[in-house]
Each structure stands twice: as C-alpha cells, then as structure tokens.
Amino acid sequence: MSRYRCEWAWLGDDAPAAGVELTVADGIITAVDTAPAGPSADTTVLPGLTLPGLANAHSHAFHRALRGRSERGGGTFWTWRDQMYAVAERLDPDRYYELARATYAEMALAGVTCVGEFHYVHHQRGGRPYQDPNAMGAALIAAAADAGIRVTLLDACYLEGGPGRPLEGPQLRFGDADAAAWAERTEQAAGSATSHTRFGAAIHSVRAVPPKAAALVAAWAQSHRAPLHFHLSEQPAENEASLAAYGATPAQVLGDAGALGPHASAVHATHLEPPDIERLGATRTRVCLCPTTERDLGDGIGPARALAQAGCPLTVGTDSNAMIDLWEEARAVELDERLARRQRSHWRATDLLTAATAEGHASLGWPEAGYLRPGAPADWVTVGLDSPRLAGADRDCLLETVLFAATAADVADVVVAGTPVVRGGQHLRVPDVAAALTRSIAAVTR
Ligand SMILES: [Zn+2]
Numbered sequence: 001m002s003r004y005r006c007e008w009a010w011l012g013d014d015a016p017a018a019g020v021e022l023t024v025a026d027g028i029i030t031a032v033d034t035a036p037a038g039p040s041a042d043t044t045v046l047p048g049l050t051l052p053g054l055a056n057a058h059s060h061a062f063h064r065a066l067r068g069r070s071e072r073g074g075g076t077f078w079t080w081r082d083q084m085y086a087v088a089e090r091l092d093p094d095r096y097y098e099l100a101r102a103t104y105a106e107m108a109l110a111g112v113t114c115v116g117e118f119h120y121v122h123h124q125r126g127g128r129p130y131q132d133p134n135a136m137g138a139a140l141i142a143a144a145a146d147a148g149i150r151v152t153l154l155d156a157c158y159l160e161g162g163p164g165r166p167l168e169g170p171q172l173r174f175g176d177a178d179a180a181a182w183a184e185r186t187e188q189a190a191g192s193a194t195s196h197t198r199f200g201a202a203i204h205s206v207r208a209v210p211p212k213a214a215a216l217v218a219a220w221a222q223s224h225r226a227p228l229h230f231h232l233s234e235q236p237a238e239n240e241a242s243l244a245a246y247g248a249t250p251a252q253v254l255g256d257a258g259a260l261g262p263h264a265s266a267v268h269a270t271h272l273e274p275p276d277i278e279r280l281g282a283t284r285t286r287v288c289l290c291p292t293t294e295r296d297l298g299d300g301i302g303p304a305r306a307l308a309q310a311g312c313p314l315t316v317g318t319d320s321n322a323m324i325d326l327w328e329e330a331r332a333v334e335l336d337e338r339l340a341r342r343q344r345s346h347w348r349a350t351d352l353l354t355a356a357t358a359e360g361h362a363s364l365g366w367p368e369a370g371y372l373r374p375g376a377p378a379d380w381v382t383v384g385l386d387s388p389r390l391a392g393a394d395r396d397c398l399l400e401t402v403l404f405a406a407t408a409a410d411v412a413d414v415v416v417a418g419t420p421v422v423r424g425g426q427h428l429r430v431p432d433v434a435a436a437l438t439r440s441i442a443a444v445t446r
Contacts, residue, residue: 104143122134141194153200288315378418382414
C-alpha cells in the first residue's frame with residue numbers, strides 16, 4: 001500500500017479540493033481522503049494540481065517522425081499523406097518499437113496515461129504478412145509497456161485505396177485480404193490482452209473500407225464488446241467519394257453498417273451535414289476531436305458544439321502527433337468554437353477535462369479509469385503550478401488556469417497503476433526521451 005498527498009486534486013467537482021490523500025494498493029485507488037491527518041513518513045507529497053491521467057484517444061505513433069518535416073515546402077493534406085506513406089515504408093517491427101516507445105514516452109511526459117493507437121501498418125512492404133502477422137501490433141504494445149503507459153490497440157481494417165480501387169504502393173502494407181482475414185488476425189492479437197493493454201477494432205474510413213466489410217468489423221466489435229473507432233469526414237473529398245460510390249455520406253454509410261453507438265468513436269467528424277450530426281448524437285457515438293492535427297492539415301473546424309448538443313460525448317487525441325499536448329487539444333475545442341462562432345464560453349473547464357480523462361478512457365475500453373475515486377486505476381497526472389505560465393492563479397480558478405494556460409512542460413509527476421512513471425518532469429524508464437526520439441526518427445527518415 002502507498003499514500004500520496006496532493007496539494008490540490010480534481011475529484012470531478014467544479015473546483016479542486018485542497019490537501020487530498022490518495023491511498024493505493026495493487027495499482028488501484030483504495031481511498032480518497034479529503035481531510036487527512038498530517039502526512040506520515042512514507043507519504044509521497046505531490047505539489048501542484050493532480051488530475052486523473054489523460055487519455056489520448058487517437059494516435060498514429062509513427063506520424064511523430066513527420067513533425068516539422070511535413071511543414072517544409074507547403075503542400076496539402078494529400079501531399080502530407082505522401083510524406084506519411086514514405087515513413088510508413090521504412091518501418092519494421094524493431095524500428096516501430098523504438099519510435100513508438102520514444103513517442104509514448106513523450107506522451108507520458110505530457111501526462112498521458114493511456115493511448116488509443118489507431119494501428120494500420122500491419123504487414124511487410126508489398127503486403128506479405130510477417131511470420132507473426134501481428135508483429136507490428138506487438139511492437140506497439142511492447143513500446144507502451146516500456147514507456148509506462150496503457151494502450152488500447154485499435155486494429156484498423158484497411159482494404160481499398162478509395163471506393164472500388166485496389167490498394168497500391170505503400171498502402172499494400174496496411175491491407176488484409178478481406179474483412180474476414182482482418183477479423184482472423186485481430187482475433188489472434190486480442191487474445192494477448194494484459195493489465196496495460198486492451199484491444200479494439202477500427203474501420204480506417206469509408207475511403208478504405210467498403211460498406212459490407214465495415215459491417216463485418218462493426219459486428220466483430222459488438223460481439224467482442226470492444227471499442228470501435230473510425231476516421232469520419234476529415235476532408236470534403238472523402239464525402240464526395242462516398243456520395244459518388246454509395247450515394248450516402250460517410251456517417252450514413254457507417255450508420256447503415258451498424259458502426260454507430262456508445263462503444264464507437266468517430267474521429268474528426270469535421271465535414272458533416274445536419275442529418276449526420278443527428279445520427280451521431282441519437283446513437284450516442286463519441287466524437288474524438290484532434291484540433292492540433294486538424295489545423296495542421298487544414299482540415300477545418302468541425303461542429304463540436306452541435307455534436308455535443310446532439311448527444312455525442314467528446315474526447316480528444318493527438319492523431320498525427322504534430323504536437324503532443326492534451327491541454328492544447330482540450331482547450332482548442334473551446335477556442336476553435338469561439339473563432340468559428342465569434343462567441344465565448346461554450347464548455348466549462350470541467351467538461352473539457354472530462355473529455356481528456358473519463359470520456360477518453362471510456363472510448364478506449366477503460367470505463368473504470370479517468371477518475372480519482374476508490375476502485376479506479378491509480379493513474380494520474382500532477383501539474384506543477386509554479387511555472388511562469390501558471391503562477392498567480394487564484395485557488396478558485398485553478399482548473400481554468402491549467403486548462404487554458406498549461407503546456408506539456410508543466411507536467412511534473414505521472415503515476416500509472418500506482419507506479420511512478422514521471423517524477424519532477426523526468427521519465428523514470430526512458431532516461432533521455434529526446435535522444436530516443438532523435439535516434440528512432442533518424443532511422444525512419446534518412
Ligand atoms: Zn488519424
């Protein structure tokens with residue numbers, strides 16, 4: 001059993017509580033004491049504000065290698081995609097492990113305790129499976145374990161290079177022969193869940209998965225009670241392709257395929273028609289917003305407020321890992337809405353923090369996580385309040401100060417399953433995260 005004394009802790013209320021003691025046994029919070037006696041000698045003191053660990057609900061770890069490089073020479077979403085394919089071509093299980101471990105270590109330093117890895121680089125160049133057909137997924141799982149964070153591997157079905165078009169070039173690595181082959185491979189992988197790993201299904205997008213195959217993936221997720229994620233209407237061209245091929249918007253196609261519902265997450269949901277918003281809301285489908293990627297790629301600003309009002313719980317993700325900072329993702333949901341509507345205050349700070357914690361975890365199949373309460377996994381992040389960015393905060397606006405002004409650099413301590421992963425801003429398992437990133441990125445870009 002271990003004890004932690006939080007200077008401040010957010011227990012889900014409108015303001016944080018002062019002087020909270022968390023007791024942990026076997027990786028689980030067993031007690032939350034808001035009026036504890038003086039700390040005993042073995043109590044770890046956590047100065048600053050402690051919140052439940054952050055859930056990064058949508059990541060492609062290898063995109064981290066594109067940071068900065070993809071900004072040279074301009075281009076569009078589609079030229080960015082060509083650069084991304086070039087990096088994908090250079091991955092193998094060892095390189096992917098190194099790159100993902102370093103990327104997940106960067107996430108841990110930013111307060112992320114659970115990542116949803118939307119995984120589609122499955123096979124060897126040209127498409128031949130590795131001897132272990134899940135070697136790449138296994139590399140990602142090992143990377144998360146060694147970086148000290150939880151992972152939900154969202155194994156993506158990817159069958160076409162566009163409606164009715166075969167996969168070609170770099171895309172061959174992404175594809176299984178058909179949805180049944182995807183299910184067979186994913187079934188094998190899902191058998192290896194651990195205390196830090198869970199599995200989910202993903203439909204890459206309606207660009208890459210025809211409706212019948214999407215229905216099979218959706219049925220697999222239902223029967224396994226697994227999360228189901230899909231990219232949805234990120235670019236207008238996706239809608240146009242869907243309308244041309246199927247006479248329906250992507251949300252309609254996926255709705256008809258049985259892919260919507262409370263276990264499902266639509267990633268981006270940027271370019272939606274009003275009936276799409278109603279459809280997602282009525283089915284309580286979660287929407288994962290990735291504002292730093294959406295602005296980086298010029299996707300647009302999605303109808304986040306309308307989706308929330310329609311009934312969609314929101315989550316956030318770093319997606320392309322153009323930056324890794326969940327505070328920035330969460331506040332951008334509000335700030336983008338302000339720009340789009342020229343009006344302030346669409347969400348309370350606690351709503352956005354819930355998106356980055358409890359809702360994100362639930363979307364990844366960890367509904368018990370994302371809370372500081374007895375019975376929850378002992379996963380949390382402590383933000384130091386003494387940096388020039390955060391200094392001077394009033395006690396009654398600590399949550400707002402952190403949400404609107406903190407950066408990943410303000411994260412001081414991170415605990416996952418009761419075990420410290422970051423202390424004083426230092427990763428305890430990956431001693432030099434910057435060097436690990438430099439090395440592993442060089443290996444896939446030179
Ligand atoms: Zn994505």
